[in-house]
Amino acid sequence: MTNIQELAAKTGVSVATVSRALNGSPEVSNATRDRILSLAEELDYTPSAAARTLVSRRSHVVGVILETGPGHPHLLHPFFQEVLVGLQHGAGARGYDLLLFASDEPGSGFGGAHSYVRRAEHHGVGGVVVMGFDGRHPEMRKLVASGMPCIAVDSDVAGKRCGSVTSDNRDGAFQAVAHLHEVGHERIATIAGPLGTRPGAERLAGYRAALEQLGLPSPDEYAIEGDFYAESGYRATRELLELAEPPTAVFAASDMMAAGALRAAHELGARVPDDLAVVGFDDIALAALIQPPLTTVRQNMEALGRAAADGLIRMIEDPDAPAGEVHVPARLVVRVSSGAKQAPREEAHEIAKEVEARLGDGRSGPSSDDGAALVKDEGNTEEA
Amino acid sequence: MTNIQELAAKTGVSVATVSRALNGSPEVSNATRDRILSLAEELDYTPSAAARTLVSRRSHVVGVILETGPGHPHLLHPFFQEVLVGLQHGAGARGYDLLLFASDEPGSGFGGAHSYVRRAEHHGVGGVVVMGFDGRHPEMRKLVASGMPCIAVDSDVAGKRCGSVTSDNRDGAFQAVAHLHEVGHERIATIAGPLGTRPGAERLAGYRAALEQLGLPSPDEYAIEGDFYAESGYRATRELLELAEPPTAVFAASDMMAAGALRAAHELGARVPDDLAVVGFDDIALAALIQPPLTTVRQNMEALGRAAADGLIRMIEDPDAPAGEVHVPARLVVRVSSGAKQAPREEAHEIAKEVEARLGDGRSGPSSDDGAALVKDEGNTEEA
DNA sequence: AGCCGTTCCGGAAACGTTTACGGTCGCAAT
DNA sequence: ATTGCGACCGTAAACGTTTCCGGAACGGCT
Numbered sequence: 111m112t113n114i115q116e117l118a119a120k121t122g123v124s125v126a127t128v129s130r131a132l133n134g135s136p137e138v139s140n141a142t143r144d145r146i147l148s149l150a151e152e153l154d155y156t157p158s159a160a161a162r163t164l165v166s167r168r169s170h171v172v173g174v175i176l177e178t179g180p181g182h183p184h185l186l187h188p189f190f191q192e193v194l195v196g197l198q199h200g201a202g203a204r205g206y207d208l209l210l211f212a213s214d215e216p217g218s219g220f221g222g223a224h225s226y227v228r229r230a231e232h233h234g235v236g237g238v239v240v241m242g243f244d245g246r247h248p249e250m251r252k253l254v255a256s257g258m259p260c261i262a263v264d265s266d267v268a269g270k271r272c273g274s275v276t277s278d279n280r281d282g283a284f285q286a287v288a289h290l291h292e293v294g295h296e297r298i299a300t301i302a303g304p305l306g307t308r309p310g311a312e313r314l315a316g317y318r319a320a321l322e323q324l325g326l327p328s329p330d331e332y333a334i335e336g337d338f339y340a341e342s343g344y345r346a347t348r349e350l351l352e353l354a355e356p357p358t359a360v361f362a363a364s365d366m367m368a369a370g371a372l373r374a375a376h377e378l379g380a381r382v383p384d385d386l387a388v389v390g391f392d393d394i395a396l397a398a399l400i401q402p403p404l405t406t407v408r409q410n411m412e413a414l415g416r417a418a419a420d421g422l423i424r425m426i427e428d429p430d431a432p433a434g435e436v437h438v439p440a441r442l443v444v445r446v447s448s449g450a451k452q453a454p455r456e457e458a459h460e461i462a463k464e465v466e467a468r469l470g471d472g473r474s475g476p477s478s479d480d481g482a483a484l485v486k487d488e489g490n491t492e493e494a
Numbered sequence: 495m496t497n498i499q500e501l502a503a504k505t506g507v508s509v510a511t512v513s514r515a516l517n518g519s520p521e522v523s524n525a526t527r528d529r530i531l532s533l534a535e536e537l538d539y540t541p542s543a544a545a546r547t548l549v550s551r552r553s554h555v556v557g558v559i560l561e562t563g564p565g566h567p568h569l570l571h572p573f574f575q576e577v578l579v580g581l582q583h584g585a586g587a588r589g590y591d592l593l594l595f596a597s598d599e600p601g602s603g604f605g606g607a608h609s610y611v612r613r614a615e616h617h618g619v620g621g622v623v624v625m626g627f628d629g630r631h632p633e634m635r636k637l638v639a640s641g642m643p644c645i646a647v648d649s650d651v652a653g654k655r656c657g658s659v660t661s662d663n664r665d666g667a668f669q670a671v672a673h674l675h676e677v678g679h680e681r682i683a684t685i686a687g688p689l690g691t692r693p694g695a696e697r698l699a700g701y702r703a704a705l706e707q708l709g710l711p712s713p714d715e716y717a718i719e720g721d722f723y724a725e726s727g728y729r730a731t732r733e734l735l736e737l738a739e740p741p742t743a744v745f746a747a748s749d750m751m752a753a754g755a756l757r758a759a760h761e762l763g764a765r766v767p768d769d770l771a772v773v774g775f776d777d778i779a780l781a782a783l784i785q786p787p788l789t790t791v792r793q794n795m796e797a798l799g800r801a802a803a804d805g806l807i808r809m810i811e812d813p814d815a816p817a818g819e820v821h822v823p824a825r826l827v828v829r830v831s832s833g834a835k836q837a838p839r840e841e842a843h844e845i846a847k848e849v850e851a852r853l854g855d856g857r858s859g860p861s862s863d864d865g866a867a868l869v870k871d872e873g874n875t876e877e878a
Numbered sequence: 879a880g881c882c883g884t885t886c887c888g889g890a891a892a893c894g895t896t897t898a899c900g901g902t903c904g905c906a907a908t
Numbered sequence: 909a910t911t912g913c914g915a916c917c918g919t920a921a922a923c924g925t926t927t928c929c930g931g932a933a934c935g936g937c938t
Contacts, residue, residue: 111615113894124918129896139916156616160553161894163544165923171593191575198594207617209555210582210592231495232540233591369783396780399753497924508888513926523886545924549893 112153120153121146132157163234171209172201172422173230173238189392189411190241193263196415197239204423209235225249227256236426239263239418244307259425259433261418266308271425273433275418279309282407282440283316283361286389289405289442290359291324293450295387299332299357301346301367310338313363313391332357336367343370351378351386359387359448365394365406372400372447383449393443405448413438496537504537505530516541547618555593556585556806557614557622573776573795574625577647580799581623588807593619609633611640620810623647623802628691643809643817645802650692655809657817659802663693666791666824667700667745670773673789673826674743675708677834679771683716683741685730685751694722697747697775716741720751727754735762735770743771743832749778749790756784756831767833777827789832797822 114132118125123142130138131146149155163169174197176190201208211229226249230238237259243250245267253260254269262274283300290298300317303310314333321328331353336342343362347370350357362368368390372382380386382402390397393408417436425431444450498516502509507526514522515530533539547553558581560574578592585592595613610633614622621643627634629651637644638653646658667684674682684701687694698717705712715737720726727746731754734741746752752774756766764770766786774781777792801820809815828834 115894125895126897126919127917130917133896137916142916154612156612158548158894159617160544160547161923162896163923164542164548164894164925165896167923169544174594194594207613208594210558210578210594228538228540229591233543396783399780400783401785499924509925510889510927511887513924514887517926521886526886542924545893546926547893548895548924549926551893 111158112155113158114155117146117150117153117155121149167234168236168426169234170205171207171233171235172419172426173209173211173226173233173235175211175226175238175240176242189264189394189409192411193241193415193418196412196417197419198415199412200416200419201423204419206419206423209233225252227252227258230258237261237422239422240265240267243267259422261422261425261433263414263418264309268435269433271433273421273425273435275414275421275436275438276308276312277409277414277440278437279312279440280316280319281437282391282409282442283313283363284320285440285442286361286391286407287317287320288324289444289448289450290361290387290389291320291326293387293448295357295359296326297332297355297357298326298359298361299334299350301334301336301343301360301362301371303336303338303363303367305335310335310363317361336363338364338367340366340370340373343367344374345370347371347374347386348378351375351380358385359389361389361391363391365390365392365397365404368404368406368447369396369400372402372404383447387449388447389442390447391440397443398445402447403445405445405450406443407440408443409440410438495542496539497542498539501530501533501537501539505533551618552620552810553618554589555591555617555619556803556810557593557595557610557617557619559595559610559622559624560626573648573778573793576795577625577799577802580796580801581803582799583796584800584803585807588803590803590807593617609636611636611642614642621645621806623806624649624651627651643806645806645809645817647798647802648693652819653817655817657805657809657819659798659805659820659822660692660696661793661798661824662821663696663824664700664703665821666775666793666826667697667747668704669824669826670745670775670791671701671704672708673828673832673834674745674771674773675704675710677771677832679741679743680710681716681739681741682710682743682745683718683734685718685720685727685744685746685755687720687722687747687751689719694719694747701745720747722748722750724750724754724757727751728758729754731755731758731770732762735759735764741770743773745773745775747775749774749776749781749788752788752790752831753780753784756786756788767831771833772831773826774831775824781827782829786831787829789829789834790827791824792827793824794822 114125114128117128121128121142123146127138127142128146131143132150159169174194198208211226226238226240238253239261240250240253241263242265243262244265245251245254245262250262250267254267254272257271260267260272262268262272264276265274268274287298287300298321300314302314302317305311305314317333318328320326332350334346334349336346343364343366346367347360350360351374360371362371368388371386371388375382375386375388382388388404390404390406391409393406397404397406417438421434421436425433498509498512501512505512505526507530511522511526512530515527516534543553558578582592595610610622610624622637623645624634624637625647626649627646628649629635629638629646634646634651638651638656641655644651644656646652646656648660649658652658671682671684682705684698686698686701689695689698701717702712704710716734718730718733720730727748727750730751731744734744735758744755746755752772755770755772759766759770759772766772772788774788774790775793777790781788781790801822805818805820809817
């Protein structure tokens with residue numbers, strides 16, 4: 111491996127000058143800079159991250175924490191995967207790489223699993239983004255207490271040096287209800303997420319706000335708390351349909367619960383969307399593939415990731431940057447389950463473009479089907 | 495941050511001794527070792543990864559390469575996500591962390607995007623695992639040429655220091671066909687993956703081998719090449735069903751193509767599984783949720799990741815370890831689409847346990863539904 | 879008493895950078 | 909002719925480890 115000394119020797123200058131040239135310092139003449147740069151290129155010189163980090167105390171790496179052990183299946187949710195991609199792009203654009211904490215035992219000789227804080231310090235990362243934790247977790251408390259810059263995705267941890275990034279859950283829910291109202295519904299129920307979670311609470315708030323603003327009835331029985339999983343959506347929908355005055359539409363705070371709702375409706379002989387309109391939240395891959403294709407509120411997960419990376423790096427590079435809270439807009443994706451007369455033209459167009467962008471030269475792909483994530487809305491062909 | 499010198503000063507020994515104590519060298523008395531260790535614990539000492547890497551030239555980090563730019567949607571496939579989890583566990587168990595390459599421009603002053611090899615060297619990672627590339631990609635050629643240890647997942651790159659990990663595609667396909675034969679089918683067709691890809695070719699080979707061994711007919715028209723995506727499965731199935739002597743069962747080399755097959759069958763009025771039995775490959779989340787629930791060959795993606803991590807770290811730590819090729823077994827998951835009389839008892843049991851393990855205390859989860867990945871095979875309730 | 883082998887430890891070099899400090903020019907202003 | 913200044917560059921210290929080399933102390937053997 112060629113190092114900075116070699117460059118110095120071969121160009122006849124000191125290592126200090128080489129370092130300056132490499133880092134674009136103005137204190138070096140154009141002539142020598144060019145000489146050095148071209149030699150570096152020629153020798154395929156790559157600076158040692160370790161040495162650089164050691165002295166400058168900044169590693170150009172951001173940590174990523176996501177719990178994947180038993181009892182933490184979150185990581186397997188497509189949601190986090192796409193956020194990760196956003197992180198990668200966001201961090202990459204700023205010259206940072208991502209470090210996924212995995213090891214429990216970096217060095218040796220010490221006992222027990224190390225705290226994330228300690229691991230972060232060990233690697234000299236300037237900050238971390240955390241996903242799949244809630245703020246009550248002891249590790250999270252330690253983290254925010256440590257003063258290390260961090261950003262939580264879709265969670266409610268917060269602190270002086272700890273910001274957060276979420277979808278605009280409230281607005282997304284609002285859109286969903288407004289849409290149902292637009293296509294003619296008056297009696298709109300909701301299957302909420304766990305109210306203890308931030309997205310659960312916010313989506314319910316958006317639902318309530320929409321009902322109020324639209325002057326729609328909002329009986330207590332129309333809001334049932336679920337747990338984001340399909341089964342709870344199933345049960346809630348059964349309850350709803352057996353009410354004396356059942357709703358004609360339901361907004362589920364997650365696609366999985368919406369899927370459960372679909373099944374319940376099917377079993378009770380209620381046709382979707384004719385007898386019961388359904389809107390979900392998330393736009394997971396499944397949404398476009400089930401019957402009928404699900405109208406849902408799409409979270410822009412890539413944007414979430416990008417925003418998290420941006421915010422974090424800002425905090426890292428400016429020690430007294432505020433730890434903000436950013437909301438990424440969510441947008442309604444109209445498919446069949448909500449009973450809209452017809453998807454507006456531009457919507458279809460947009461989807462097509464999106465699919466293309468994500469598909470790319472997928473044909474040359476390595477294996478398996480990537481389709482689950484990019485589906486050409488096959489369900490829509492039903493309309494033809 | 496407390497460093498090794500501080501420990502040395504406070505325990506009244508030299509830094510060399512402290513270092514030895516920390517690393518478990520036998521050349522230090524038990525008395526002093528204990529003194530040092532307990533002080534280290536007390537001061538919450540964390541060694542600097544940078545310094546350690548700088549001198550020892552091993553970073554205890556493995557690189558992970560997966561292309562996520564436009565034209566590379568692979569990363570969004572659940573497949574890679576689960577592999578990533580496996581990697582995390584595998585690497586973590588050996589004391590390694592994962593570095594996700596993201597940045598295009600680590601330092602500055604140089605032009606253009608850096609090659610992966612260079613980035614890997616920059617960070618001092620001992621090796622990398624690559625996913626979502628095929629061996630023909632110029633970056634991959636550079637990588638294997640560089641002699642850096644690497645492992646490719648589900649791909650066909652190979653070289654002196656470059657191993658690979660794949661599912662046992664051949665055997666998985668064999669199982670699928672054998673299963674179809676067991677439930678009574680004789681005329682079994684396949685929708686293959688792209689024959690240019692390794693999984694595509696291997697699964698076809700397994701299909702052929704099974705037919706031969708079982709003494710089943712294997713007319714040319716029964717094998718159609720698809721591209722792993724749903725649309726190709728749809729078209730292939732239409733072709734198959736319009737043959738003079740159509741097959742009664744079809745093995746699709748991916749779940750997405752199987753989904754396409756289901757749709758085609760539906761359109762042509764063929765009932766699944768009665769008129770046409772279908773088996774897929776992958777066991778993506780979707781598989782359990784579509785109607786009818788799909789019998790498929792499950793890839794153990796977590797195991798793939800673990801195997802990749804294991805193999806890579808072996809290569810890193812033993813400079814002349816062979817770059818092996820490992821196959822992870824795939825296993826058939828019987829649901830409804832294949833028309834098996836009944837899922838064997840233990841299978842159901844196994845699924846239940848699996849679901850539980852992955853679910854864990856999911857209730858306390860942060861948001862969204864994790865359900866897509868862990869579905870309780872709701873479709874099976876149809877049988878009741 | 880001399881010698882040798884162990885056991886434990888310290889000194890110091892090395893790893894590849896960045897950066898504070900100082901130095902040498904040449905040149906314009908006094 | 910001195911001074912001052914800006915542009916450019918070199919020296920060397922630092923960052924926190926690991927590890928080679930050697931040395932002291934000690935006990936057992938001839």
